[in-house]
Amino acid sequence: MRITDYELYQVPPRWLFLRLETSDGRVGWGEPVVEGRARTVKTAVEELLDTYLLGSDPDPIEDHWQTMYRGGFYRGGPVLMSAIAGIDQALWDLKGKQFGAPVYELLGGKARNRVQVYQWVGGDRPEGVAQAAEEKVEEGFGALKMNATSEMRRVDTPAAIAEAEERLATVRETVGPDVDIGVDFHGRVSKSMAKRLARALEPHEPMFIEEPVLPEHNDALPEIAAYTSIPIATGERMYSRWDFKEVFESGVVDIIQPDLSHAGGITEVKKIVGMAEAYDVAMAPHCPLGPIALASCIQVDACSPNVLIQEQSLDIHYNETSDVLDYLADPSAFDFQDGYVSLPEGPGLGIDLNEEHIREQAGDIDWHNPVWRHEDGSVAEW
Known part of the structure; x- marks a missing residue:
């Protein structure tokens, strides 16, 4: 063969x-x-x-x-x-x-019967978050994620902090204490503002703050962690076990978020999640991507005891032209029930793709993330 x-x-x-x-x-x-x-x-x-x-x-x-x-x-x-x-x-x-x-059977067998997923709400520049959160909770999701802010200056105003705090407070008031809310800083926030923002958000008990600083500034995570008891998550822009080694050794990261389409695939992420378990760190794989990436995540989630929750991109703000289920011959593979997805029983990644639809949609897709700028014209983090 x-x-x-x-x-x-x-x-x-x-x-x-x-x-x-x-x-x-x-x-x-x-x-x-x-x-x-x-x-x-x-x-x-x-x-x-x-x-x-x-x-x-x-x-x-x-x-x-x-x-x-x-x-x-x-x-x-x-x-x-x-x-x-x-x-x-x-x-x-x-x-x-x-x-x-299923791949998870070849990796040691299942450690759980289903995987909790969270739902994105609010968009890149978060707005209408409370209403969207309420709708997703009514659909059965018990966990949500939202962006903390739009672009922020290196040292921003008290009003910018207050706006972010009020937004999370409104969502928390809307969905109540039984729903988890992840808050993504998206690497938009400098270390000085990350400290202030984390302290302001803490009373509203987010599930985690994600990527409070860019990975090139991971050396600032101990200082940020000293300002808050909120679990710290990071890792979507880290690509191998060697990248993660330093954050494990620092002891300040609570949740890692490797991406199965960026961090070396199933082989590498299975090693990363094993390292994380040794440091009492949970994993919540990053996945704002398509059905194959999500299926790969679920295979690793299934056989990894320290997996917390799974990101998925159904209805995410990026998917305006096509969505995850559009490319599946059988969309029931990702049938979310009560905020969970069942483990696939089919062979391999456990999904059947609609090859005819894939070929019809294929082309030179020219997607690039926006370039944001501050009021003075300088480039802002997106």
């Missing part, structure tokens, strides 16, 4: 799908993408497949991972690790289909 062919599809709203085919006719799917850099990652996937995998046996996944990562002198970073991630997902999909079992 050999890998004989592959196809890559850029599809709306901002995703890249990989289809791997083997000599016995099996097909495996992966989702290798950096949002806003799909064409760049597409080229990296082609280079890796053409150089290392075409014509090879798909079975030795660990060896393929090591070859793709260590076969190049320059390693890591979002583009390479996302390319590896999507290929790795497709290899695990093939492996599960070979043995007629």
